Amino acid sequence: MPTRPRPRRPLRRARIAVNAAIRRLMEDPPSPDRTAQWQRLLVEWRELHDDDVTPAA
Structure with a gap:
């Protein structure tokens, strides 16, 4: 199975930042603003x- 090249550092940092923002957002109470941010x-x-x-094959 071929290996994929590792993501470049800026891309990896961006992914980490978005994941962290999603986790923080889920701690907020439900609201229309939270829904818009989530989307x-x-x-x-x-x-x-x-x-x-x-x-897929």
Whole structure:
């Protein structure tokens, strides 16, 4: 199985920052603002992880 190159440091730092923001956000009480932030962070998380997707056979 081929190995994937390790992510560049700036990309890794960005992923860590988004994950930390998501964890902090989940500690807040539910609100429309939290929902909007959650949606924005999910889009950002997906964009940062797009290169990790392997198409199915």
